[in-house]
Amino acid sequence: MSNTPDRLTDDAITQFLRRRSADADPGLLDDIMRTLGAAPQDRPWLGLRPIRLARRTFLIVAIALLLATMGAISVGSRLLQPDLPLEPAPLPATPDAWSRVLIESEPGTGGVISLAAGPRGLLAVVEDDQAARLVASADGRNWTLVPADQHPPLGSVGAAVVGTDRGFLMVGDEVWTSEDGYNWQRLASSAEDPDLLEGRMLAAVAAGPGLVAVGSDNKAWYSTDGSDWSLAEVPPPPSEFFEREGYPAPTVDMQGVAVSGDKLVTWGAAVATNTAEWTMVAPVLWASSDGRSWTDVLDPQIGSLAAVAGGPGGFVAVAETQGSATAAPRDGVWFSAAGQSWERVDVFDSRWSEVDFNLVNDEGMLVKLMMKSAAATSAGYVAVGGDGLCLLGPCPSAEALIWTSADGRSWSRLPSDDLFEVRESGDTSGAWANEAVAWGSRFVVGGEYDGRPAIWISDSAQTPGGGGTSPTAAEETPAPVRTEEANAAGPSDGQALALVGNWETTDGDGSHQTMEVITLSNGTYGVTIRDDLASVCDGAPSTMTGVAEAGEPGTFVIGQPAFVCEDGSQPQALSGPPLEEQLKDLGFVYDFRGDSLHDSLGGLVWTRSEVAP
Numbered sequence: 001m002s003n004t005p006d007r008l009t010d011d012a013i014t015q016f017l018r019r020r021s022a023d024a025d026p027g028l029l030d031d032i033m034r035t036l037g038a039a040p041q042d043r044p045w046l047g048l049r050p051i052r053l054a055r056r057t058f059l060i061v062a063i064a065l066l067l068a069t070m071g072a073i074s075v076g077s078r079l080l081q082p083d084l085p086l087e088p089a090p091l092p093a094t095p096d097a098w099s100r101v102l103i104e105s106e107p108g109t110g111g112v113i114s115l116a117a118g119p120r121g122l123l124a125v126v127e128d129d130q131a132a133r134l135v136a137s138a139d140g141r142n143w144t145l146v147p148a149d150q151h152p153p154l155g156s157v158g159a160a161v162v163g164t165d166r167g168f169l170m171v172g173d174e175v176w177t178s179e180d181g182y183n184w185q186r187l188a189s190s191a192e193d194p195d196l197l198e199g200r201m202l203a204a205v206a207a208g209p210g211l212v213a214v215g216s217d218n219k220a221w222y223s224t225d226g227s228d229w230s231l232a233e234v235p236p237p238p239s240e241f242f243e244r245e246g247y248p249a250p251t252v253d254m255q256g257v258a259v260s261g262d263k264l265v266t267w268g269a270a271v272a273t274n275t276a277e278w279t280m281v282a283p284v285l286w287a288s289s290d291g292r293s294w295t296d297v298l299d300p301q302i303g304s305l306a307a308v309a310g311g312p313g314g315f316v317a318v319a320e321t322q323g324s325a326t327a328a329p330r331d332g333v334w335f336s337a338a339g340q341s342w343e344r345v346d347v348f349d350s351r352w353s354e355v356d357f358n359l360v361n362d363e364g365m366l367v368k369l370m371m372k373s374a375a376a377t378s379a380g381y382v383a384v385g386g387d388g389l390c391l392l393g394p395c396p397s398a399e400a401l402i403w404t405s406a407d408g409r410s411w412s413r414l415p416s417d418d419l420f421e422v423r424e425s426g427d428t429s430g431a432w433a434n435e436a437v438a439w440g441s442r443f444v445v446g447g448e449y450d451g452r453p454a455i456w457i458s459d460s461a462q463t464p465g466g467g468g469t470s471p472t473a474a475e476e477t478p479a480p481v482r483t484e485e486a487n488a489a490g491p492s493d494g495q496a497l498a499l500v501g502n503w504e505t506t507d508g509d510g511s512h513q514t515m516e517v518i519t520l521s522n523g524t525y526g527v528t529i530r531d532d533l534a535s536v537c538d539g540a541p542s543t544m545t546g547v548a549e550a551g552e553p554g555t556f557v558i559g560q561p562a563f564v565c566e567d568g569s570q571p572q573a574l575s576g577p578p579l580e581e582q583l584k585d586l587g588f589v590y591d592f593r594g595d596s597l598h599d600s601l602g603g604l605v606w607t608r609s610e611v612a613p
Contacts, residue, residue, distance in 0.1 A: 028214035070134040089441035090460035095417035103453040111448025116161040117439035125158040132158035171201035179239035189224040205257040210292020214254035233293035247272040260310030311376025361397040375436040380406040386432025398430025537565035
C-alpha cells in the first residue's frame with residue numbers, strides 16, 4: 001500500500017514531508033560518485049599446499065581522497081521550504097526485513113560470486129562448471145541471463161563487476177562499460193594501453209581523477225574516464241619482512257576498494273611460498289589522497305582481510321584475528337574513523353561449540369565461521385558470510401550469516417531463519433553468503449542456497465513471508481512480500497527503480513527544467529536538475545546539485561543542495577530568506593498512479609523524459 005496521498009496538492013505534500021524528522025547529512029554531497037567497489041576475489045592461497053600464517057603479519061593501510069562529483073539539481077522561480085526532511089530507510093536487522101530469491105539454474109551450479117548495483121538495476125556473476133555466467137535484474141527479484149555473446153568473456157572464475165553512477169564497469173585484463181548489463185563497449189585493453197600489461201585489475205571505484213583501480217602484481221591505476229589508464233605510485237612489496245621469515249619476495253594482489261566521505265581504503269594480501277612448500281600470507285591495506293600515489297601503514301593485530309566497507313562515520317574491516325597458544329583465530333571487525341588507525345570493536349561468534357580450538361557441528365564435523373563481505377548505506381553496515389561451513393566442502397550445517405551495525409562498532413547477528421539455512425532433511429549443501437552491496441536504501445546479498453545461486457534483499461516494506469524463485473525474465477516489479485507465489489506490481493517495492501531516471505517539467509514562468517536521478521552505492525540518490533531560464537539567476541541557465549536521502553517508499557529529500565548560475569553570477573532569492581536556506585531539505589514524492597514526481601518547491605509535477613538532461 002502506498003503512503004502517497006491520493007490528491008498530491010501543495011498542502012498534502014507539505015503535510016507528508018512534515019511527518020518526518022531526521023536531518024539529511026550535508027556531508028553526503030561528497031559521495032555522489034561513490035560506487036560499491038569490486039567483488040573480492042577468492043583468496044589465492046586457499047588452494048595451495050600446507051598453509052602457515054606468520055606469527056607477525058604485515059599490514060599496510062591506505063586512504064584515497066574521493067573526487068566528489070556532485071549531481072545537479074536546478075530549480076524554477078517559486079521556492080518553498082519543507083519544515084522537516086525525510087529519514088533514511090531503517091537498518092534491516094531482523095529476518096522479516098529480508099527476502100530470498102533463487103536464480104533459476106541447474107541444481108549444483110554454484111553461487112553468486114560477484115554483485116554490482118547501478119542506476120538501472122543489478123548485475124550478478126554466477127558460478128558454473130564450464131564458465132561463469134552473467135545475470136541481470138531491474139528489481140532484485142526477477143533475473144535474466146545475459147547471453148554470452150553480449151558480454152565480455154568471464155572465464156571459469158568470473159570477472160569483477162562494478163556499479164557506477166552511469167551503469168556498470170567490468171574490469172580485468174580489459175575495461176568494459178555498460179549502461180544496463182546487456183550492451184557492452186570496450187573502453188580500454190592492454191593491446192592499446194601498455195600500462196594495462198603490468199597486472200590484472202581486480203577492483204575499481206569512481207574516485208581520484210575519475211576512476212581508480214587496483215589489482216594483481218602490486219599494481220594500481222587511475223583514469224579520468226576509463227579509456228586511458230596510468231600506473232599509480234605504490235609501496236613496494238614487503239619483501240624484507242618475508243625474507244626475515246625465510247620466504248622469497250611475495251606477490252601482492254589488491255582485491256577491493258571502499259570509500260567513506262573523502263577517504264578511500266583498498267585492501268589485499270601478500271603471499272609467498274618457500275622451498276618447503278609452506279605458504280605465508282600477510283594482509284595489506286594502502287592509502288592515498290588522490291588515487292595517483294599510495295602509502296602504507298602497519299598494524300600487527302589484523303589477520304587475513306576479507307573485506308572493508310565505508311559508511312557512516314568511517315570504515316569497518318572484516319578480518320581474521322590473530323590466534324594464540326590459548327585461543328584459535330576468529331573472524332572479527334575493526335573500525336577506523338579515517339582509515340589510518342584501527343580498533344578491534346567486535347568478534348563474530350559462531351553458534352557452534354568449540355572443542356580443542358575447533359568448531360564442531362552436531363554431526364561432529366569440523367566447521368568454521370567465515371565472513372566474506374561488507375557494505376554500508378546511510379543507515380549503517382551489513383557484514384555477511386557463513387557459519388557452520390565444513391572445512392572439507394559444503395555440508396548441511398552451513399547457513400548464510402548476516403550481521404548489522406548502525407555505527408560500525410556494535411554488531412548484532414540476525415537470528416537463524418528458513419531464509420538463511422536449508423532445513424530440509426537429506427543430502428543438502430547448506431547456504432552461505434559471498435557478497436554484499438548497497439542499492440539505494442537497501443542491501444543486496446549474493447551467495448548460495450542448497451547448490452543454487454541465491455539473492456537476499458532487504459525490503460523497504462519488510463513484510464513477512466517465505467522465499468521465492470526468480471523467473472528467467474521480468475515483465476513487472478513484484479511487491480516486496482516473501483512468498484513463493486507471483487505478486488502484482490506495487491509502489492512499495494523497487495523504490496530505486498521508480499525514482500531513478502530522467503524527468504522534466506515546465507515552471508509557471510515558462511522555463512523548462514530537466515532532472516536526472518541516479519542511485520548511489522551508499523544508499524542515497526544523486527540528483528541533477530537544470531533550468532534553462534532560472535529567475536534566481538536573472539534568466540540565465542542554472543544547475544543545482546545534491547544527494548538525497550530516501551524516506552518512506554517513493555519519497556526523498558535533499559538536505560542541502562548546491563546551486564550554480566551557469567553565467568557565473570551569484571543566485572539571488574526573489575524574496576524571503578537567503579536562497580541557501582530556502583533550498584534546504586528539498587523534498588520529492590513519487591506518484592505511482594501517474595508515474596510522476598511532485599516537488600516541495602511549489603507543487604511542480606515532473607514527468608519522465610526519454611532524453612537524458
